[in-house]
Amino acid sequence: MELKEKLVASFLAFENKGGLDLDSKTHATRLQAIQNFEKRGFPTKKDEEWKYTSLKSILKKDLGLFPSTDTSIGFKDIKEYILNDIESYTLIFIDGVFNSFLSSTTHDDCDVCVLSSALTRPKYKMIVDNYFNTIAKDNNSLTELNTAFTKEGAFINIPKNTIVQKPIQILNFSTGKESEVMLQPRNLVVVGENSHVQIIERHQNLSKNTTLTNSVTEIFVHKRAIVDFYKIQDDTKDSSMIDSTFVSQKQQSVASVHTYSFGGKMTRNNLEFYHEGEHITSNLNGISILHDKQHVDNHTLVNHKYPNCESHELYKGIYDDKSTGVFNGKVLVQQAAQKTNAFQQNNTILISDGATINAKPQLEIFADDVKCSHGCTIGQLDESALFYMQSRGIPKKEAKALLLFAFGNDVVEKIKIPQLKTRITKLIAKNLGVNLGFEL
């Protein structure tokens, strides 16, 4: 049976076995979503938005949809993937199941807990009704699929006027107890007026088996709130990931999403910002460092609907071997969005002749008093810079690494959590295959 048929056929069993409330609004949402998915199916290369990214080979795998969780996983198995040198809240999911023993949640000043409880407890009904699946709805067949199978994920609810002192780490592990699995985490983040939160998200396969993660995150940022969201994608070479992150912003809010793609076989990032007020700032930063036959596809959208807003987008790529990258950056400036400042930059270095990038800046501007710019460069390492460094005694390999490090540096500079910055710097050094004697 093909994966699509298998998913549709499993839906009833999923709802029944999962003990999910069939009278709830969520049930209706799920039902609608599975019907939409059934109608549309998985995207193919015939879809304009999927022209350069194929799901074909991964969908051929016999993926298990409801893996049993490995309860023997302990802290020692996962600690290298957690930022330990910093106090934080942690939400740890093993094979899609929340592990309360390894996690550190709170309900004190804010809610850092799990979506399954938010979906079922009366206390959170209002929030779920007001926010859940409101931006993701009807977006594409993969988000519909995730919505249909929504069961677990992070639920972060920050009331107004709250500065969350500790960053929140969301970690999804797959243990591969069953051979090949598909996971569909679903996160909901609501940040109240004047509040501030930092979130770090990571997906990690602990086995050598194939995993496909189809993750959806909805983030709501209220007036004057600040949200920093960091995505670490350094998974194994048998792991594929489709991430859809939607951000809805109210006036004077600042939302930043940082995407670090180093690992994984195939990674597709759909990142969309929707403006619902004036004087909003949206920041999109990304760096991809790829080897072998890895593939990363960054599809971004900033939808400017109101006047006096800004968006800043900076994506860098370093592609080696036969790796491939896609950058599709869409900036939509609607007629009402006068005085918009929208900047987009996409710089790529191709280290080998076999590496490819498909870059597509897409600016659609319907307002006349705006400042919009985009810059797109694709190049090789600067030979004269290499010779300069060599002539000072720095061997070619180190000189290359230093140049590549420097190339990615402005993306890393934007990280506001020092411990995370160190971690990302180390990951970059590791992925460039060099030990540098200092931090940039």
Place this chain on the structure above:
Amino acid sequence: MLEVKNLHASINDKEILKGINLDIKPGEVHAIMGPNGSGKSTLSAVIAGKEEFDVTEGSVILNGEDLEDLAPEERAHKGIFLSFQYPVEIPGVTVTNFIKTAINETRKAKGLEDLPAKDMLKLIREKADLLEIDRKFLSRSLNEGFSGGEKKRNEIFQMAMLEPKLAILDETDSGLDIDALKIVANGVNKLKSNDNAVLVITHYQRLLDYIVPDFVHVLYNGKIVKSGGKELALELEAKGYDWLK
């Protein structure tokens, strides 16, 4: 110290150097002068090991060792330093981090441990003072947005840090005003000793007022057409190059 013997070099099959001979002994300052396109910068790049050039004949020997098969970094480790006419901008790498890496890589090549951070800092400060370089300057990205004078001063700062046996100064005076020229020349003179040597490549005689050469060579069309003492530079300044052709 450095012997250049019958050196022929070409790029894309076009011969630029057509048999250069040069013998530089420890403690000496040599100047190479010549009009544009005579091969001055090519000579310095070939000595430093730039791979785009093919050495078709002859050899470059440093302290008895033929440099032919050595990569640029290996030549640097053996004591060759080239001050660039156009230093390259490297955004994202600070002056301090760059020189630290250069020093420690050179030490590594010699089988030495990294220089302790404290000693490194002390050395950096000492040499920065020598070149009258502001401390703030050291945490800026290498050469990025530097003025012409700052770039050249930064080159000599790196030379001071690396303490080369043979320093080649390629058009170090270009882009310098007279005050910056004095600081740079003064730095070079302070670094001079009986154990090292300097090769000054220049278009004009001006720099040679401050870094006084023991020998002056005139390069024309890939060959040294005349050699002499420091008075040759003055003669060239007065008469131009035409009388030598």
